[in-house]
Amino acid sequence: MQHAGPQGAHGSPETRVQAEGPAAVRVPPQARAADVDRGWGPGASGPTAHRDAGAAAPGDGARGEHTHSEQPMPRPRIEQARPVVQRSSVRGQILDALRTALVGGELAPGEVYSAPVLGDRFGVSATPVREAMQQLALEGAVEVVPNRGFRVVERGARELAELAEIRALIELPVMLRLARTVPAERWTELRPLAEATVRAASTGCRATYADTDRAFHRGVLSLAGNAQLVQIADDLHRRAQWPLMGAKTTPGRAALMADAADHTNLLDALIAKDVQLVQSLTREHVTGAH
Known part of the structure; x- marks a missing residue:
């Protein structure tokens, strides 16, 4: 299956999901070109990269992000186009935006991104961006590059296959047990x-x-x-959604529609208590994840 915080073990499952999530954040790779009017490029003379006020706190370089070798990311031409960030939950919103950019391919595998430059893009200091990136590092999405920032992890087809195998080992037995024990009305609630x-x-x-x-x-x-099962399965699912190294395109509408159709077919089989069909649909859906 195409596979964010785990749902509690008790209580009703989520019954409302917004179909329209946040727009994918455009995060171009850190430029390697010569200096432009707002920064310095490789080989340019100058002590440090130019920073807007508030884009990064003093000492950012000491924390592992030197910006003199990259130009700042361009701001949107129309100010209203910038993502709206509420100060009460800056780190969480930045983390959500970065996850969206990662899944959507805006954060490209193998590319290095610094907290000050990303902070400039979002109109916040480097601190919440760095904290969000450190969370992504714990999840295995990025890795720390000393004195530069964070590199998006490059994943191959083998890793994706391994994730699918683990998901099947965890989810398939649970699905079969639920297919035999959960009443039809509970499955209907998930429609x-x-x-x-x-x-x-x-x-x-x-x-x-x-x-x-x-x-x-x-x-x-x-x-x-x-x-705990829900949390572990969700983490594996999230990792399976990250783009592969060297992927030129991401699954289009037709592939997503086919994956979504698996969900409705699976619910129908669960309601009918067709255990054999549940087994085949679950295995195919998980191992054939995009």
């Missing part, structure tokens, strides 16, 4: 989550679909009553 994935897939936006896809899986697995 809005499945429908939300279809609406999201119809937009053709991979980042939008990714959120609804994971929400559906969390809703299903939450019926097992094991919060």
Whole structure:
């Protein structure tokens, strides 16, 4: 399955999911060109890169991000186009935006991004960006590059296959047990989550679909009553959604629609208590994840 915080072990599963998630954040790779009017490029003379007020706190370089070899990311021409960041939850919003950019391919595998430059893009200091990037590093999405910033991890087809194998080992036995024990009305309650994935897939936006896809899986697995299971499965699912190294394109609308259709088909099989069909659909859906 196309595979964000785990749902509790008890209580009703999520029944509302916004089909339209946040717009994918445009985060171009750190430029390697010569200096432009706002910064310095490789080989240019100058003590440090130019920074806007508030873009980075003093000492950023000492924390591992030197910016004299990269030019600042361009600001949107129209001020209203910049993502709106509420100061009460800056780190969380930046983390969400970076995850969206990662899934959507805006943060390219192998590229290095510094907190001050990304902070300038979002109109915040480097601190919340660095904290969000450190969280992504814990999740395995990026790795720290001393004196430069964070590099997006390059993943190959083998890693994706390994993730699919682990997901199948975890989710398939749970799905079979739930298929035998959960009453049909509980599965019917998950219909809005499945429908939300279809609406999201119809937009053709991979980042939008990714959120609804994971929400559906969390809703299903939450019926097992094991919060740790939901958390581990969701983490594996998120990692399976990251783009592959060297991928020229991301799955289009047709591929997303096919993946979303698996959700409705799976619900139908669960409602009918067709255990054999549930087994085949789950295995194919997880191992054939995009």
